[in-house]
Amino acid sequence: MTSADTLLQVNDLTVEVKGARGVGRAVDGVSFGISAGETLGVVGESGSGKSLTCLSVIRLNPKPASRIASGSIRFDGRELLELDAEGLRAYRGREIAMILQDPMTSLNPVLTIGDQIREALKLHRGLSRADETRVAEDLLARLRVPEPHRVLRSYPHELSGGMRQRVVGAIALAGRPRLLIADEPTTALDVTVQAAYLALLRKLQREEGLAILFVTHDLGAVARICDRVAVMYGGRIVESATTATFFSGAAHPYSRALLRSLPDVSKPPERLEPIPGQPPSVFAARKGCLFADRCPEVQARCRELEPPQSSVAEGHFVHCWARQP
Amino acid sequence: MTDAETPILEVRGLTKSYAPRTTGWFTKPAPPTKVVDRVSFEIGSGRTLALVGESGCGKTTTARMILQLVTADQGELLFEGRPLDLKDRNMARRYREKVQAVFQDPWSALNPRMRVGEAIAEPLRLNTSLDRGAIAKRVAEVLRDVGLDPAMARNFPHEFSGGQRQRIAIARAIILRPALIVLDEPVSALDVSVRLQVVNLLVEAQKRLGMSYLLISHDLATVRYQANDIAVMYRGAIVEDGPSETVFETPMHPYTQALFEAARFVQPGTEAESDDTADAALPTKSGCSFAARCPKAFARCFSEAPSLRAVAPKQRTACHLYEPLESRAETVSAVG
Ligand SMILES: Nc1ncnc2c1ncn2[C@@H]1O[C@H](COP(=O)(O)OP(=O)(O)OP(=O)(O)O)[C@@H](O)[C@H]1O
Ligand SMILES: Nc1ncnc2c1ncn2[C@@H]1O[C@H](COP(=O)(O)OP(=O)(O)OP(=O)(O)O)[C@@H](O)[C@H]1O
Ligand SMILES: [Mg+2]
Ligand SMILES: [Mg+2]
Numbered sequence: 001m002t003s004a005d006t007l008l009q010v011n012d013l014t015v016e017v018k019g020a021r022g023v024g025r026a027v028d029g030v031s032f033g034i035s036a037g038e039t040l041g042v043v044g045e046s047g048s049g050k051s052l053t054c055l056s057v058i059r060l061n062p063k064p065a066s067r068i069a070s071g072s073i074r075f076d077g078r079e080l081l082e083l084d085a086e087g088l089r090a091y092r093g094r095e096i097a098m099i100l101q102d103p104m105t106s107l108n109p110v111l112t113i114g115d116q117i118r119e120a121l122k123l124h125r126g127l128s129r130a131d132e133t134r135v136a137e138d139l140l141a142r143l144r145v146p147e148p149h150r151v152l153r154s155y156p157h158e159l160s161g162g163m164r165q166r167v168v169g170a171i172a173l174a175g176r177p178r179l180l181i182a183d184e185p186t187t188a189l190d191v192t193v194q195a196a197y198l199a200l201l202r203k204l205q206r207e208e209g210l211a212i213l214f215v216t217h218d219l220g221a222v223a224r225i226c227d228r229v230a231v232m233y234g235g236r237i238v239e240s241a242t243t244a245t246f247f248s249g250a251a252h253p254y255s256r257a258l259l260r261s262l263p264d265v266s267k268p269p270e271r272l273e274p275i276p277g278q279p280p281s282v283f284a285a286r287k288g289c290l291f292a293d294r295c296p297e298v299q300a301r302c303r304e305l306e307p308p309q310s311s312v313a314e315g316h317f318v319h320c321w322a323r324q325p
Numbered sequence: 326m327t328d329a330e331t332p333i334l335e336v337r338g339l340t341k342s343y344a345p346r347t348t349g350w351f352t353k354p355a356p357p358t359k360v361v362d363r364v365s366f367e368i369g370s371g372r373t374l375a376l377v378g379e380s381g382c383g384k385t386t387t388a389r390m391i392l393q394l395v396t397a398d399q400g401e402l403l404f405e406g407r408p409l410d411l412k413d414r415n416m417a418r419r420y421r422e423k424v425q426a427v428f429q430d431p432w433s434a435l436n437p438r439m440r441v442g443e444a445i446a447e448p449l450r451l452n453t454s455l456d457r458g459a460i461a462k463r464v465a466e467v468l469r470d471v472g473l474d475p476a477m478a479r480n481f482p483h484e485f486s487g488g489q490r491q492r493i494a495i496a497r498a499i500i501l502r503p504a505l506i507v508l509d510e511p512v513s514a515l516d517v518s519v520r521l522q523v524v525n526l527l528v529e530a531q532k533r534l535g536m537s538y539l540l541i542s543h544d545l546a547t548v549r550y551q552a553n554d555i556a557v558m559y560r561g562a563i564v565e566d567g568p569s570e571t572v573f574e575t576p577m578h579p580y581t582q583a584l585f586e587a588a589r590f591v592q593p594g595t596e597a598e599s600d601d602t603a604d605a606a607l608p609t610k611s612g613c614s615f616a617a618r619c620p621k622a623f624a625r626c627f628s629e630a631p632s633l634r635a636v637a638p639k640q641r642t643a644c645h646l647y648e649p650l651e652s653r654a655e656t657v658s659a660v661g
Binding site: 263 | 343377378380429487488521543546547550560570583585587
């Protein structure tokens with residue numbers, strides 16, 4: 001699966017978390033690659049390990065609550081897991097920027113927005129202060145933040161939820177990273193602002209070869225921006241496909257259930273049908289397929305053996321006993 | 326007491342401005358920015374009013390004024406048909422009991438060191454004189470109401486998933502049997518499936534307990550499912566309102582149309598629209614705040630602000646496209 005222009009290649013990543021009930025595997029043998037100019041969408045249920053996967057790439061996973069147990073993370077040919085804290089710092093922000101799921105954790109409450117964006121610009125480009133302000137205003141305006149000059153002088157608590165989320169996006173993009181890891185970057189945005197945000201990412205992807213790891217539970221956003229989709233369930237990637245294939249021919253029963261539950265805004269809805277059942281706990285026994293208890297197509301062996309990866313078509317992989325060739 | 330016709334809450338002309346930060350001693354202070362501008366609506370008993378609109382348009386500020394977390398510059402609230410007077414201590418207490426809130430973030434809404442049972446019981450302890458046994462009973466009841474095992478009362482928040490925490494926040498909001506719950510993006514932090522579970526839970530709780538909801542959300546699909554009425558805000562003001570289905574079927578205001586259009590599922594591979602909208606973000610000084618971005622704007626839109634007026638039975642919009650010229654004089658006086 002590794003091609004010459006792969007920018008980020010994650011292989012067999014396993015992350016353990018500690019809890020009152022012992023040690024659990026929150027990320028379990030996850031592998032994926034992203035090329036320059038490509039966007040990989042990661043979708044999956046709450047608690048399936050999406051954020052931990054993202055955080056682990058730049059080793060921002062919570063410590064000591066979690067630990068990267070094994071795996072390999074190669075960025076531009078370099079093994080990131082071999083780097084020490086100092087070595088990693090050279091990558092963070094500049095080569096790899098991360099948008100954290102909770103905007104408030106990445107904003108400094110006592111600095112103005114302008115200071116925080118300028119700081120990101122300063123780290124990574126040599127601009128005059130006037131130019132910094134101009135670039136910062138331009139970035140905010142592209143993310144449809146009204147009155148960017150006012151926002152630059154504001155403090156985080158003076159902004160709306162969605163404005164804060166866009167500011168965090170602007171800080172990440174200010175460093176002109178080659179890889180953007182975006183964990184739910186648009187949850188607090190209305191759809192028109194989101195469309196502008198995604199269009200900007202699309203443009204950076206085309207024109208500057210920006211690679212994006214895009215975590216979201218918004219399948220509409222996936223359709224707009226992702227080239228490929230990886231579906232996570234219980235810490236594992238259970239399916240990966242091109243975006244078009246995912247929407248037209250998802251193979252895994254969980255992916256299908258997810259797509260079916262998507263309500264359609266263009267019709268008056270009769271009822272909402274969530275996927276029945278609960279996701280597995282990270283501390284539960286990891287035997288067989290973790291979706292088995294909720295699966296409409298469950299077979300006897302599903303509860304005993306972990307389904308191996310099989311190829312549905314070129315570039316389309318699934319882990320499911322009911323989809324073996 | 327109120328009859329079914331009296332709205333549970335009426336909001337009249339709520340307005341809030343924030344003074345801008347000064348840049349230096351030599352610059353003239355800019356006028357305060359109005360972030361909520363004469364917002365009025367009513368929430369019927371047992372009904373859900375959805376408040377939707379662009380990020381930063383003033384939805385949360387409106388909610389916080391209703392919850393008395395932010396002081397309004399102007400405007401008044403009528404609760405159960407009577408003007409809300411917080412100096413009247415009985416009324417203030419009743420209002421605090423009967424109006425509850427659930428916010429977006431299931432992670433920060435709960436005190437990490439408090440067992441969830443205590444957190445849920447807190448409003449009862451503060452507002453009633455029930456004894457411990459009675460409180461424990463009510464806690465177990467509401468936990469069951471929100472689909473959680475009453476035994477979970479002894480657990481701490483970090484032991485719950487996002488969807489479960491949002492259920493806990495809802496349990497805490499409904500334990501006083503409120504008349505109105507303000508829901509500020511109650512599901513936006515949740516994945517699709519958990520989101521639908523929580524929406525179903527809210528709808529069932531409403532049917533059973535007869536509460537009203539003020540629902541703030543960017544998720545238009547669940548808004549369409551939940552709301553009886555809808556109000557669309559843009560830059561601090563309501564630009565369109567009416568019965569939810571009517572507005573979803575026939576949106577009148579160009580902003581509402583753009584919003585609903587953007588919410589439709591795009592087939593993968595469809596080009597994302599260009600992002601050259603940056604400069605269009607400046608509102609005009611005297612005209613309609615949407616004019617600079619409006620595909621249908623004409624001269625009048627840049628000089629005169631449209632007022633919210635009926636365009637169909639029960640549907641109102643603030644747009645010059647729908648104003649017959651004859652009534653123009655009347656409109657201008659209604660704005661002033
Ligand atoms: N600091 C922590 N301590 C203990 N367990 C944790 C910690 N952080 C995450 N976990 C556990 O690891 C699992 C994966 O969490 P993660 O945050 O990656 O999920 P996610 O897929 O991002 O979910 P969401 O869609 O809700 O953001 C969860 O079961 C979670 O409970
Ligand atoms: N304490 C404050 N000081 C100054 N400005 C503020 C303050 N609180 C809010 N604002 C401004 O008021 C406007 C409306 O914010 P509000 O949080 O009400 O928006 P919102 O509609 O809830 O947006 P979102 O959908 O992003 O949550 C924003 O421009 C914001 O910057
Ligand atoms: Mg996450
Ligand atoms: Mg808000």
